[in-house]
Amino acid sequence: MNAHDTTRLIALDWGTSNLRASRLGDGGQVLETRAAAGGVMAVPERRFEAALRALCGDWLDAAPRRPVIASGMVGSRQGWQEAPYVACPAGLAQAAAQLTRIDLAGGAALHIVPGLRCVGRDGQHDVMRGEETQLWGADLAPGSVAVLPGTHAKWAWLGEGSGGQGEITSFQTYMTGELYGLATAHGILGRLMRFDGGPQPAAFERGARLGLAEHANATHVLFAARTAGLMGEVAPEALPDFLSGLLIGIEIGSATRAATPRAVTLVGDDALCARYAAALACAGIDAPNAPPEATTRGQWRVAEAAGLLEGGR
Amino acid sequence: MNAHDTTRLIALDWGTSNLRASRLGDGGQVLETRAAAGGVMAVPERRFEAALRALCGDWLDAAPRRPVIASGMVGSRQGWQEAPYVACPAGLAQAAAQLTRIDLAGGAALHIVPGLRCVGRDGQHDVMRGEETQLWGADLAPGSVAVLPGTHAKWAWLGEGSGGQGEITSFQTYMTGELYGLATAHGILGRLMRFDGGPQPAAFERGARLGLAEHANATHVLFAARTAGLMGEVAPEALPDFLSGLLIGIEIGSATRAATPRAVTLVGDDALCARYAAALACAGIDAPNAPPEATTRGQWRVAEAAGLLEGGR
Numbered sequence: 001m002n003a004h005d006t007t008r009l010i011a012l013d014w015g016t017s018n019l020r021a022s023r024l025g026d027g028g029q030v031l032e033t034r035a036a037a038g039g040v041m042a043v044p045e046r047r048f049e050a051a052l053r054a055l056c057g058d059w060l061d062a063a064p065r066r067p068v069i070a071s072g073m074v075g076s077r078q079g080w081q082e083a084p085y086v087a088c089p090a091g092l093a094q095a096a097a098q099l100t101r102i103d104l105a106g107g108a109a110l111h112i113v114p115g116l117r118c119v120g121r122d123g124q125h126d127v128m129r130g131e132e133t134q135l136w137g138a139d140l141a142p143g144s145v146a147v148l149p150g151t152h153a154k155w156a157w158l159g160e161g162s163g164g165q166g167e168i169t170s171f172q173t174y175m176t177g178e179l180y181g182l183a184t185a186h187g188i189l190g191r192l193m194r195f196d197g198g199p200q201p202a203a204f205e206r207g208a209r210l211g212l213a214e215h216a217n218a219t220h221v222l223f224a225a226r227t228a229g230l231m232g233e234v235a236p237e238a239l240p241d242f243l244s245g246l247l248i249g250i251e252i253g254s255a256t257r258a259a260t261p262r263a264v265t266l267v268g269d270d271a272l273c274a275r276y277a278a279a280l281a282c283a284g285i286d287a288p289n290a291p292p293e294a295t296t297r298g299q300w301r302v303a304e305a306a307g308l309l310e311g312g313r
Numbered sequence: 314m315n316a317h318d319t320t321r322l323i324a325l326d327w328g329t330s331n332l333r334a335s336r337l338g339d340g341g342q343v344l345e346t347r348a349a350a351g352g353v354m355a356v357p358e359r360r361f362e363a364a365l366r367a368l369c370g371d372w373l374d375a376a377p378r379r380p381v382i383a384s385g386m387v388g389s390r391q392g393w394q395e396a397p398y399v400a401c402p403a404g405l406a407q408a409a410a411q412l413t414r415i416d417l418a419g420g421a422a423l424h425i426v427p428g429l430r431c432v433g434r435d436g437q438h439d440v441m442r443g444e445e446t447q448l449w450g451a452d453l454a455p456g457s458v459a460v461l462p463g464t465h466a467k468w469a470w471l472g473e474g475s476g477g478q479g480e481i482t483s484f485q486t487y488m489t490g491e492l493y494g495l496a497t498a499h500g501i502l503g504r505l506m507r508f509d510g511g512p513q514p515a516a517f518e519r520g521a522r523l524g525l526a527e528h529a530n531a532t533h534v535l536f537a538a539r540t541a542g543l544m545g546e547v548a549p550e551a552l553p554d555f556l557s558g559l560l561i562g563i564e565i566g567s568a569t570r571a572a573t574p575r576a577v578t579l580v581g582d583d584a585l586c587a588r589y590a591a592a593l594a595c596a597g598i599d600a601p602n603a604p605p606e607a608t609t610r611g612q613w614r615v616a617e618a619a620g621l622l623e624g625g626r
Contacts, residue, residue: 117544122527124523124536125540125541173536174532174533175532179532182495183495187491188465213435215531216567217485217570220485221435221437222488223486250531251533254530254532
């Protein structure tokens with residue numbers, strides 16, 4: 001008998017840039033976590049199994065019959081194996097029914113959670129991979145709205161139906177984080193900026209209020225991050241947060257233009273969620289944080305719904 | 314007597330990337346034009362006079378008493394000398410009264426046309442340098458709307474007042490060209506694209522119609538240039554024009570959201586104006602082109618209004 005007898009599930013959060021592995025015990029409690037900069041785009045020669053073993057081969061060897069579950073870009077065309085999208089509305093049951101299985105050397109099986117796709121009111125497709133699993137771990141109430149900030153921020157609307165299954169009715173991606181990165185690293189807006197000024201909450205709020213009011217004129221109002229600098233209205237060290245507020249304000253104004261929710265639940269990185277909470281407050285929207293460990297909790301729930309946790313104790 | 318006795322004005326269109334010099338004769342007719350990649354950001358050690366003489370020192374020597382006029386970024390803080398902005402509403406008379414004079418070796422004087430600034434309905438400053446002079450040369454009717462496509466596209470609204478002075482009431486900058494460049498060169502949208510497919514007018518129009526309809530959700534709908542590729546709805550070689558249409562459609566939808574003009578006059582590069590005309594047609598807006606040589610005609614008119622052309626014949 002060894003310590004790994006307690007392992008019930010090995011859960012991989014495998015994104016574009018990072019691989020995070022967690023060893024989960026009874027009830028999905030996190031026993032141990034390891035991370036590597038081994039994201040999907042960084043795996044040499046697409047040797048995904050080698051990358052996995054390098055991070056947690058000892059876990060696999062010690063608990064060879066325990067299931068492994070993976071969510072994120074690992075299921076994309078550039079990932080280990082493409083896990084076809086499930087169409088919205090979709091909840092735990094639909095995802096659990098469409099796991100993509102990969103047999104690993106040594107006898108364990110890895111199960112990739114499918115991403116979701118939906119068609120918006122604008123007639124366009126949208127996609128997510130990984131965020132659906134976080135949403136299922138975020139204890140969201142039926143009918144609620146959740147936001148996952150990031151490079152490609154996701155807004156998700158949950159179904160009103162019989163709770164517990166976390167049915168995601170529709171979602172929308174906003175390119176907020178990517179546009180901030182492009183504009184500051186490569187664009188004209190970055191040229192007037194200084195990045196050593198620390199947090200600038202007043203400039204952030206000023207940008208957020210402007211973005212909320214002018215979201216319908218977005219590709220114009222972004223230029224204010226240049227003119228406000230040129231005219232000396234926002235200091236060089238405050239311009240980065242002014243632009244950040246502007247982009248987040250545009251996102252919130254756009255996403256809530258048809259109907260303003262009373263609250264949206266924030267899921268993700270604390271610092272980024274705090275920015276969103278500040279901007280949402282400007283719009284009069286409450287912004288509770290989801291409980292921590294939404295990802296592993298969602299992975300546990302998918303594994304449970306798929307029957308992967310039965311037997312083998 | 315030499316050929317340069319016919320010179321009445323030397324006119325410089327001096328932007329960020331290029332310097333274009335024209336020798337104008339009676340009535341502002343273009344006698345000769347020369348260009349160099351000697352834009353404001355490319356002048357070594359800020360030696361602007363040397364850059365000017367390298368391109369057309371012979372013109373200056375042959376006609377030392379003729380005035381030189383310059384418009385564009387040469388009047389910016391990074392340019393030869395900062396020419397303070399004139400506030401809108403402003404026409405030829407206001408600009409002519411605020412030229413910034415630089416005395417050149419050899420006796421000629423160079424006059425920099427001021428840029429314009431205005432405060433939009435959103436409370437934000439906007440600025441232009443060089444476009445105001447093009448507008449004054451574009452033979453615009455009172456009350457008309459003009460668009461100058463480009464990296465930072467400008468929409469300008471002209472006053473209804475007593476014509477002839479080209480009063481610019483207000484204007485707005487759209488970051489359309491810059492966002493296209495950033496997204497295709499450095500962003501995720503460019504990764505699915507091929508750039509060797511030639512013109513793709515159907516994809517452009519599809520993007521333009523989507524951008525027009527969804528301009529109030531801009532930072533979301535741009536992601537369609539990824540999902541339409543992922544889902545196989547737009548081919549890799551058609552994605553660049555799909556994105557171009559999307560961004561131009563967002564611009565037009567945003568700029569006309571309060572009031573749709575019957576027509577807008579396009580001023581600038583033919584290929585870019587043709588794109589705008591196609592997208593404006595999707596919005597039911599006529600798009601006549603301004604007559605050619607708007608820049609030199611505008612420079613001539615400013616010089617005339619400033620009294621620079623009097624005497625010395």
